Amino acid sequence: MQILLTNDDGIYAPGIAALKHQIQDIGQITVVAPDIEQSGVGHSITFSHPLRIREVHLNNEFIGYGVRGSPADCVKLAIYEIMKKNPDVVISGLNMGANVGIHILYSGTVAAAVEAAIMGYPSIAVSFEITEQYADVQEAAKVAKGVIENIIKHKLPRGSLLNVNIPSRPSNQIKGIKVTRQYARDFKETFDRRIDPGGKAYYWLMGTDKSIHHEEGTDISAVNEGYISITPLRYDLTDQSLYKKIEGWDWNI
Amino acid sequence: MQILLTNDDGIYAPGIAALKHQIQDIGQITVVAPDIEQSGVGHSITFSHPLRIREVHLNNEFIGYGVRGSPADCVKLAIYEIMKKNPDVVISGLNMGANVGIHILYSGTVAAAVEAAIMGYPSIAVSFEITEQYADVQEAAKVAKGVIENIIKHKLPRGSLLNVNIPSRPSNQIKGIKVTRQYARDFKETFDRRIDPGGKAYYWLMGTDKSIHHEEGTDISAVNEGYISITPLRYDLTDQSLYKKIEGWDWNI
Numbered sequence: 379m380q381i382l383l384t385n386d387d388g389i390y391a392p393g394i395a396a397l398k399h400q401i402q403d404i405g406q407i408t409v410v411a412p413d414i415e416q417s418g419v420g421h422s423i424t425f426s427h428p429l430r431i432r433e434v435h436l437n438n439e440f441i442g443y444g445v446r447g448s449p450a451d452c453v454k455l456a457i458y459e460i461m462k463k464n465p466d467v468v469i470s471g472l473n474m475g476a477n478v479g480i481h482i483l484y485s486g487t488v489a490a491a492v493e494a495a496i497m498g499y500p501s502i503a504v505s506f507e508i509t510e511q512y513a514d515v516q517e518a519a520k521v522a523k524g525v526i527e528n529i530i531k532h533k534l535p536r537g538s539l540l541n542v543n544i545p546s547r548p549s550n551q552i553k554g555i556k557v558t559r560q561y562a563r564d565f566k567e568t569f570d571r572r573i574d575p576g577g578k579a580y581y582w583l584m585g586t587d588k589s590i591h592h593e594e595g596t597d598i599s600a601v602n603e604g605y606i607s608i609t610p611l612r613y614d615l616t617d618q619s620l621y622k623k624i625e626g627w628d629w630n631i
Numbered sequence: 632m633q634i635l636l637t638n639d640d641g642i643y644a645p646g647i648a649a650l651k652h653q654i655q656d657i658g659q660i661t662v663v664a665p666d667i668e669q670s671g672v673g674h675s676i677t678f679s680h681p682l683r684i685r686e687v688h689l690n691n692e693f694i695g696y697g698v699r700g701s702p703a704d705c706v707k708l709a710i711y712e713i714m715k716k717n718p719d720v721v722i723s724g725l726n727m728g729a730n731v732g733i734h735i736l737y738s739g740t741v742a743a744a745v746e747a748a749i750m751g752y753p754s755i756a757v758s759f760e761i762t763e764q765y766a767d768v769q770e771a772a773k774v775a776k777g778v779i780e781n782i783i784k785h786k787l788p789r790g791s792l793l794n795v796n797i798p799s800r801p802s803n804q805i806k807g808i809k810v811t812r813q814y815a816r817d818f819k820e821t822f823d824r825r826i827d828p829g830g831k832a833y834y835w836l837m838g839t840d841k842s843i844h845h846e847e848g849t850d851i852s853a854v855n856e857g858y859i860s861i862t863p864l865r866y867d868l869t870d871q872s873l874y875k876k877i878e879g880w881d882w883n884i
Contacts, residue, residue: 420674428833483674555882562867580681610873614815620863629808
């Protein structure tokens, strides 16, 4: 089985190393990942400058291919230029931090999996909620392995994408797995306005306390309650109900 | 009427200036846009460095606020920090180049409108297909104005987003308006591999010839045929049909 493994935290990130270690016996793994962190880049692609592929070694061991580009770039380059055989599954992660709710739209981890799905491959984005209380990435990667094996066993269809989020707790305290929908409301993330030494204003985007959000059946609520959340995602953004509404408008302008 | 106007081509781009000129009598326009081009950034957001807001003047005239960030950042900053009143509508464009099919996912223009929709505002992304044959942005902005006025007249609901694409032809040759769905197939964009003077490989992402793609009822076919395409978009990416399928899988791992 051919597995393409990527992420948005970068090829040296602990999450991708931990996940690679865990899933190495599932198949032949090719790592193609950004050579610097790309968190929050969303589904960006690079066309204003060329991309390069660099063989990356760590402790004298070849670990994969680094790309100075976005996670979506990595998937395209991996499949068109690097891998000799097409992947049977594309896995993006293990991301350090949950990708739930509208953060799915900002996430490079998810974007890589979306890109793979567009190209027709089954794909899985895997993220791990990090908190001050718990951040054992090795154990989270073990949990991720179990979920990934189950998904592979059930034969995820071509072009399908599952967004997996693992809650921030030891595996023996995880309550189970819930298939969820995306929490599709504003997190109301605002800015912290500060003044620099020169007297000018600058603005930090403030993260939200995700635990305040709750809606039964959603990804965020499942993770908040201690479940692994699995949300099937699509890349056709057409809003069918709005379509029906505006179809009836007078468009003779 | 309060209008927030943004884009991804940057605050000095001809498209945003042309559109601002055309719609200035519709309402009070606040321009908040990236101070450098951000095409292809997708729905990226900035949290690894702080943002600054700069008052931008052109030919001794104040034209708006420039932000060294993504289009989505601009929308957040505009609404939380810059505008005294909330916008009645958020408009992103006029983008130089169509945003149809899966390019919707890569587009900063669309991401700005998505961000506004998440925040609860009606929003419109407007893009103009540029070709070698035709690229009159002033005339395209006039066409855009007509479409925008019609959308405003019909009262687009809160949190709704319409993605408008104007075909590359003089307005008297535009065949009309079609409400469409997103063309949701791979454009199969590959890479051009070149060798630098030092003998090392580099890769340019190759754009697709969009005219080869056709599927009745989609955004890309409408634009290819000379219609203005209007696609309602959503930001809840949950795939309901895949949801039903995987819900029945055995998740006791």
